[in-house]
Amino acid sequence: MSLNPIVAKVTDRIIERSRAARTTYLDRMARAAEDGPRRAHLTCGNQAHAYAAMGADKDALAAARAPNLGIVTAYNDMLSAHQPFETYPERIRAAARAAGGTAQVAGGVPAMCDGVTQGQAGMELSLFSRDVIALATGVSLSHNTFDAAVYLGVCDKIVPGLVIAAATFGYIPGVFLPAGPMVSGLPNDEKAKVRQQFAAGEVGRDALMQAEMASYHGPGTCTFYGTANSNQMLMEFMGLHLPGASFVNPGTPLRDALTDEGVKTALRITAIGNDYRPVSEILDEKAFVNGMVGLMATGGSTNLLIHLPAMARAAGVILDQADFADLSEVVPLMAKVYPNGLADVNHFHAAGGLGFMIGQLLDAGLMHADVKTVAGEGLAQYTQEPQITDGALRYREGPRESHNDKILRPAADPFQKTGGLKDLKGNLGRGVMKVSAVAPERHIVEAPCRIFHDQRDVKPAFQRGEFTEDTVVVLRFQGPRANGMPELHSLTPTLAVLQDRGLKVALVTDGRMSGASGKVPSAIHVSPEAALGGPLARLRDGDVVRVDAVAGTLEVVGVDLDSREPVTADLSANSHGVGRELFEVFRQNVGLASDGAGVVV
Known part of the structure; x- marks a missing residue:
């Protein structure tokens, strides 16, 4: 052909x-x-x-x-x-x-x-x-x-x-x-279920450890x-x-x-x-x-x-x-x-x-x-x-037919007619969403945002019962210039619990998720990053954010971001401990995530 x-x-x-x-x-x-x-x-x-x-x-x-x-x-x-x-x-x-x-x-x-x-x-x-x-x-x-x-x-x-x-x-x-x-070990969906149960306080660390060891074995x-x-x-x-x-x-x-x-x-x-x-x-x-x-x-x-x-x-x-x-x-x-x-x-x-x-x-x-x-x-x-x-x-x-069409299908009869990634653009910058694991009814989320500068603050807020309505969690200052752009996959169980409770939830971040990014809609790699004064640095708690994987947009609704000064964050703690001192030259010279976040090329 x-x-x-x-x-x-x-x-x-x-x-x-x-x-x-x-x-x-x-x-x-x-x-x-x-x-x-x-x-x-x-x-x-x-x-x-x-x-x-x-x-x-x-x-x-x-x-x-x-x-x-x-x-x-x-x-x-x-x-x-x-x-x-x-x-x-x-x-x-x-x-x-x-x-x-x-x-x-x-x-x-x-x-x-x-x-x-x-x-x-x-x-x-x-x-x-x-x-x-x-x-x-x-x-x-x-x-x-x-x-x-x-x-x-x-x-x-x-x-x-x-x-x-x-x-x-x-x-x-x-x-x-x-x-x-x-x-193959413990099925991944069973492992994910135990992770969510632990995040919700329904099982203890012993059950979590047992599930993790049975999966990675x-x-x-x-x-x-x-x-x-x-x-x-x-x-x-x-x-x-x-x-x-x-x-x-x-x-x-x-x-x-x-x-x-x-x-x-x-x-x-x-x-x-x-x-x-x-x-x-x-x-x-x-x-x-x-x-x-x-x-x-x-x-x-x-x-x-x-x-x-x-x-x-x-x-x-x-x-x-x-x-x-x-x-x-x-x-x-x-x-x-x-x-x-x-x-x-x-x-x-x-x-x-x-x-x-x-x-x-x-x-x-x-x-x-x-x-x-x-x-x-x-x-x-x-x-x-x-x-x-x-x-x-x-x-x-090689095989000309799939041996299990619940796992692998021909190009003429796929699980979806389009691929699993969506480019997002708007007044909040440019990001991407992996939609292949996200239910279609969750491809659009519009809700007030809750802003964090440290992923370790999200779970305590959840445990205090502070997420009671549809929410777009914004985790900024996570880009390569800010702190090396760590993966934020540990947030997934917490956000998944909120989603399972019937809330519409999305994550917006200038950081990365993981190859295991799953069912929670996540606009990631947002560029320019907050540490460079990007649009995310001008957001405020309560601003209504729309994440739309259908139209391919990432926007704050009804706000003139240009009228606001960008927020700055104290990033000094990112420069030392666990060898981070050795990587300061990388953070100062890294390129945009949208260009590959390269240092040596």
């Missing part, structure tokens, strides 16, 4: 908008590639330092006839999703030797868990950790001893940070190797469809994973086989061979459009509205929030995975998963098929399904 005209229009305007930046980027990558394999430019002393501890691989490295892989790892065993990476370097080295190459750990990058820091001061470092990861990856690859890289990362800021660095070193081929989701990615799993979808839709690699559980033969194949692929696509395909050629305008389409079709994380523009800028591609909104109007919501439904990512994968979805979107003309990927030319390969046959990894034709 021919390409959908809206998809074509959005792609064309991204290409035009990006022309100058993309041309400059590609020229730089071409000049870097002309230098040939990196190690050829190192002195004997340089190389001796790099190979000193490599044992039996020394001779192969010194001869420089075989490709050498740099492993950039985000391993730690505090993140369940990253714990499996502990054993990956040795497996990668063995797979590289078997394929006639070598591999070295180029470096490690930090990987913080938003689940651990949710509602805590440490969350104020979370968004900036993306830039630290990009910088650390840059240090890792700066030794110039690598012909390709494999990137080990899964969760929220880690994959975007790795992609920013991979694009910056875009003359080097790169393959992303995931670890997969943990097996083993190695692998958390099974709800939040930012981590949205990242994995994105890497597959954009061609940086192998086909079918995203949602295979850790510790299984298929997971190991896909890791080995990823290493072979990385070795095959270096400049030393005959199939050179650097990251700079994979991450083009069409690839980013495909990623945005995948985000809409799956109802993915709102965090990607910040990360995708930042990733794209590193590759000379300029995205705008309107691109997401316009694609959302024509891309159907094909999946119902928690928090948009009751299923988890394991159920989604079993129902047909990304292979089925990519096939459907290609057939509907909603994705670019003519893209370059790590697996080869064209996205059609990503409709295939990996399996182990006679001890070897092979691909077969």
Whole structure:
């Protein structure tokens, strides 16, 4: 089928908008590639330092006839999703030797868990950790001893940070190797119910702890469809994973086989061979459009509205929030995975998963098929399904029908005809709402606002019984300049209780929610932020605010904001404690959330 005209229009305007930046980027990558394999430019002393501890691989490295892989790892065993990476370097080295190459750990990058820091001061470092990861990856690859890289990362800021660095070193081929989701535990809807019961004082902390531990219970990615799993979808839709690699559980033969194949692929696509395909050629305008389409079709994380523009800028591609909104109007919501439904990512994968979805979107003309990927030319390969046959990894034709239409539906019969994200504009600035999990009758909320400057003040107000009527909760001074733009997901249970009591409730904030943003309508990422004197800083308690996801508006009603002076807040406490002192330079130099809240690009 021919390409959908809206998809074509959005792609064309991204290409035009990006022309100058993309041309400059590609020229730089071409000049870097002309230098040939990196190690050829190192002195004997340089190389001796790099190979000193490599044992039996020394001779192969010194001869420089075989490709050498740099492993950039985000391993730690505090993140369940990253714990499996502990054993990956040795497996990668063995797979590289078997394929006639070598591999070295180029470096490690930090990987913080938003689940651990949710509602805590440490969350104020979370968004900036993306830039630290990009910088650390840059240090890792700066030794110039690598012909390709494999990137080990899964969760929220880690994959975007790795992609920013991979694009910056875009003359080097790169393959992303995931670890997969943990097996299913306590269903997410049951966990959410216990959280709401705890927020309402109906159960104690022992019941809450039991539910949380039963949900997050083993190695692998958390099974709800939040930012981590949205990242994995994105890497597959954009061609940086192998086909079918995203949602295979850790510790299984298929997971190991896909890791080995990823290493072979990385070795095959270096400049030393005959199939050179650097990251700079994979991450083009069409690839980013495909990623945005995948985000809409799956109802993915709102965090990607910040990360995708930042990733794209590193590759000379300029995205705008309107691109997401316009694609959302024509891309159907094909999946119902928690928090948009009751299923988890394991159920989604079993129902047909990304292979089925990519096939459907290609057939509907909603994705670019003519893209370059790590697996080869064209996205059609990503409709295939990996399996182990006679001890070897092979691909077969993927599912052409959903195995469970309560979880995954074809593009012609979706859960919603439009995607899960809505661009909001008005006299309060510009924000976004994830509507895929919000009931249609809650897409419009107009009510007096209650203003807070600290998320920790909302729950006590609730416990004092201060929310007795329809309310728009405004939480301002939560943007990247104010305090690093922490996620505010810990507010969800409290607001959900109010909503379940029959009140119309919405959240408006210049902060972030979470990949687990759920059924409470939330206008987030409002820009310009309050700390920059944005419109939110001119709101007063009791002003009537209208959040309208149907018309795409975010407004205060009957108030001339220009006649008011913006409120200021004492942000001094945000500058110290839990390492926040180290990030002052980030807060002072961060860009707008609508542009990706970038520091390093």
